[in-house]
Amino acid sequence: MQITPEERDAVYKTIFSRRDVRREFKPDAIPNDVLERVLLAAHHAPSVGFMQPWDFILVTKPESKAQIKHGFLQAHAEAAERFEGERKEQYKSLKLEGIEEAPLGICVTCDRSRTGPVVLGRTAKPEMDLFSSVCAVQNLWLAARAENLGVGWVSIVHDKVIRDTLNIPESIDIIAYLCVGYVEAFHDTPDLERAGWLPRRDASSAIHYEFWPEPKSQ
Structure with a gap:
């Protein structure tokens, strides 16, 4: 299957206009x-040994x-203490999530035991299944942008909070919590x-x- 120049340009436009969205989410529901x-695109990410270790938990309950x-x-307050002076004040002023504003949260996980203890391609580099799940996040993000949906990755939260809230077993790794929804606008440059x-x-x-x-020499 050949990609036309127009299709190629659309892919690059999507990549370069992707943003980590933290604000300006609209309450509009995402059509099924x-x-x-978007989820099918995420599911078509590359994966080591074709093990497809990811799952997607959709979160809508307030x-x-x-x-x-x-x-x-809590994690944001902890993080603020690791910066000093003006950098600390700047950090505290930043808007770094849209958890309650976004109509949908998506938690992406990785089941490292999905296809058994020995996985083709993971024998020398065992973390490849984690990387595969991150590829699913990137597919999801780009597909969402192509649908004019904003996505924000919330990394400033401890896994235990997400694990307890969403009833995720200890055997499952948490890869990402994403805020997803339509937005008022996409900015030209990252926040x-x-x-x-x-x-x-x-x-x-x-x-x-x-x-x-x-x-380089000094």
């Missing part, structure tokens, strides 16, 4: 057919969101770049040929 397409938001606030937290690194600085580069 749209959600099914009481569940409230518990996760409470966990975020943290726009807020002056960090600039985008130039792509050329991340590309090396043949070997890891020697450190």
